[in-house]
Amino acid sequence: MSIPSLADLHAIGAAQQPTYPDPARRDAAVDTLRRMPPLVFAGECDALRDRLAQVSRGEAFLLQGGDCAETFEGVTADNVRNKLRVLLSMAVVLTYAASVPVVKVGRLAGQYAKPRSSDTETRDGVTLPAYRGDAVNGFDFEPESRAHDPQRLVDVYNASSATLNLARAFTKGGYADLRQMHSWNNDFVRNSPLGQRYESMGREIDKALSFMDAIGVDPAQLHTVDFYSSHEALLLEYEHALTRIDQRTEQPYDVSAHFLWIGERTRQLDGAHVELLSRIANPVGVKLGPTTSADDAIALAEKLNPDRIPGKLTFITRFGAGKIRDGLPHIVEKVTAAGIEAAWVCDPMHGNTFSTDNGYKTREFDDVIDEVRGFFEVHRSLGTWPGGVHVELTGDDVTECLGGGHKLSAADLSTRYETLCDPRLNRAQSLELAFLVAQMLSEATD
Ligand SMILES: O=C[C@H](O)[C@H](O)COP(=O)(O)O
Numbered sequence: 001m002s003i004p005s006l007a008d009l010h011a012i013g014a015a016q017q018p019t020y021p022d023p024a025r026r027d028a029a030v031d032t033l034r035r036m037p038p039l040v041f042a043g044e045c046d047a048l049r050d051r052l053a054q055v056s057r058g059e060a061f062l063l064q065g066g067d068c069a070e071t072f073e074g075v076t077a078d079n080v081r082n083k084l085r086v087l088l089s090m091a092v093v094l095t096y097a098a099s100v101p102v103v104k105v106g107r108l109a110g111q112y113a114k115p116r117s118s119d120t121e122t123r124d125g126v127t128l129p130a131y132r133g134d135a136v137n138g139f140d141f142e143p144e145s146r147a148h149d150p151q152r153l154v155d156v157y158n159a160s161s162a163t164l165n166l167a168r169a170f171t172k173g174g175y176a177d178l179r180q181m182h183s184w185n186n187d188f189v190r191n192s193p194l195g196q197r198y199e200s201m202g203r204e205i206d207k208a209l210s211f212m213d214a215i216g217v218d219p220a221q222l223h224t225v226d227f228y229s230s231h232e233a234l235l236l237e238y239e240h241a242l243t244r245i246d247q248r249t250e251q252p253y254d255v256s257a258h259f260l261w262i263g264e265r266t267r268q269l270d271g272a273h274v275e276l277l278s279r280i281a282n283p284v285g286v287k288l289g290p291t292t293s294a295d296d297a298i299a300l301a302e303k304l305n306p307d308r309i310p311g312k313l314t315f316i317t318r319f320g321a322g323k324i325r326d327g328l329p330h331i332v333e334k335v336t337a338a339g340i341e342a343a344w345v346c347d348p349m350h351g352n353t354f355s356t357d358n359g360y361k362t363r364e365f366d367d368v369i370d371e372v373r374g375f376f377e378v379h380r381s382l383g384t385w386p387g388g389v390h391v392e393l394t395g396d397d398v399t400e401c402l403g404g405g406h407k408l409s410a411a412d413l414s415t416r417y418e419t420l421c422d423p424r425l426n427r428a429q430s431l432e433l434a435f436l437v438a439q440m441l442s443e444a445t446d
Pocket residue numbers: 068114115116117118350421422
């Protein structure tokens with residue numbers, strides 16, 4: 001398998017790309033990236049593909065989560081640690097309550113580019129280019145900051161490298177010890193209605209660990225976890241520069257992350273994003289929104305995974321709570337009838353976004369849960385496997401989504417609204433989601 005040149009990819013046509021005023025600066029940034037070492041290794045991508053094959057066969061569950069848009073300012077030890085803590089805590093809840101292996105994938109170390117509904121933003125009569133993520137321009141509403149700057153692509157590489165380094169240290173260096181996790185959420189235990197359940201689960205896990213210790217189970221297994229990185233493959237310059245031929249297999253891998261997905265706005269069958277991701281050996285995902293037809297999904301599967309490699313393809317559905325029960329069944333049915341094996345994952349965030357009267361983009365926790373419930377219902381009725389959830393979350397106590405155990409209201413949103421793009425579940429809402437999904441999952445495996 002070979003990959004087209006960057007120029008050929010642009011000639012195919014790509015939606016949602018930056019417009020760089022100076023081609024020489026763009027080329028210089030791409031050249032710099034081409035010389036950089038890989039952020040992930042091909043063998044790790046293969047290992048994730050094998051895990052995702054388990055997900056598509058109904059033997060494991062995928063938990064994928066992180067910010068809508070990472071920021072350069074957010075590359076701090078506290079921020080990354082908090083995100084990892086919440087993801088790993090959610091994974092423990094899911095694994096323990098449902099006795100299903102959980103594949104853990106962060107939306108991090110590369111999630112810096114955003115597709116937008118509008119190219120521009122107007123404030124008080126002034127119109128500037130929309131913010132497209134730190135990979136493209138700055139959030140400050142000033143002409144200089146909103147200009148598209150290719151040097152930011154190199155900054156993305158460096159920020160991703162620092163984040164991944166920390167994530168590897170946390171997950172492989174003993175920090176993710178199951179015994180420690182119990183203490184990470186002491187305040188959740190005190191303050192949330194689900195805290196007591198978390199506490200008693202923690203005690204049961206401690207007992208089980210002591211038992212394993214006593215019988216001599218290899219402790220290394222309890223101190224480390226397998227954790228993978230992912231982001232939306234949006235910017236052709238960045239993804240192309242980090243696509244390399246693996247010497248073992250002679251196949252191209254996009255070494256910017258283990259898993260890459262194509263967004264709802266860039267999944268055109270004849271577009272450059274689908275073309276590029278059809279050529280790489282990494283496991284890949286595609287978002288499917290409510291306008292997707294079953295034939296679209298089948299055509300995407302045939303293009304992205306013509307050799308039907310197990311674990312290669314994940315469909316991430318994002319219909320909205322009101323549409324999933326009617327819209328999803330015939331897609332899953334026809335894709336399955338066509339003999340296509342894919343992991344089915346629910347993104348319950350992007351179909352449930354709205355703006356409050358006081359001007360905040362938000363989501364209702366109950367709508368998020370209702371979409372996941374609808375997803376489980378559809379798969380149960382078809383006898384297919386609800387393979388996972390893909391959520392926008394943060395480990396901090398922000399106030400961006402409504403509801404949850406603390407019943408956040410529209411008036412609360414201004415307290416700590418920090419996202420630069422879409423609203424994220426905060427730590428308590430994320431853990432609550434994990435409990436509710438764990439219950440659905442254990443019913444699905446009954
Ligand atoms: O994260 C997804 C998209 O980038 C985001 O929902 C687009 O938001 P917009 O409609 O405000 O442009």
